[in-house]
Amino acid sequence: MVNDIYQQAVVKLEPVPMYAFRDSSVTMWQHHLIIEGQRKLRKGLIAGIKKDVVLSDQVSRYPKPDHEAIYGWHKLDEKPIQPLYVGHINWWVDYSHGIRLVYKTIWVDGKKMDYTQVLSSPTLKRLLCDEQFCDFYRYN
Structure with a gap:
């Protein structure tokens, strides 16, 4: 990103x-x-x-x-x-x-999505992540 x-x-x-x-x-x-x-x-x-x-x-x-x-x-x-x-x-x-x-809600193909949904999707995660695993969503 x-x-x-x-x-x-x-x-x-x-x-x-x-x-x-x-x-x-x-x-x-x-x-x-x-x-x-x-x-x-x-x-x-x-x-x-x-x-x-x-x-x-x-x-x-x-x-x-x-x-x-x-x-x-x-x-x-x-x-x-x-x-x-x-x-x-x-x-x-x-x-x-x-x-x-970065705002947590993003638009993907005209649809609102939470960025964690995008990162957990096998096909959509590449929009936000270029690593092997895209499973780290936030700092505590």
Whole structure:
């Protein structure tokens, strides 16, 4: 889904990695100001500004509990800086992680469906998931 969102984004911004004090609120604020400076009041779907916290079957199969999956932070050449990674504990703090909230009800062929129905359907799950198993539906 992250790649599809990037493809459809109206505003695509070049990622700006920062290297010092990655977990500080000052760094998070500085990064926010950099993004706003790049955006220059442009509106619409924005991409390329953060690594997305994503749903992944690797989270439910990871040997340690309470981890999260991150992916993305696409460069302008459409390649993500961050491959899928599940090594962070779910309370990990980093300026580069973002949360993109997605509505739970989606439209499929003119019909409203809960995203969990789509993910549990053998044929429809490929609309949202490109992994072998699509059985991790939410973080607690």
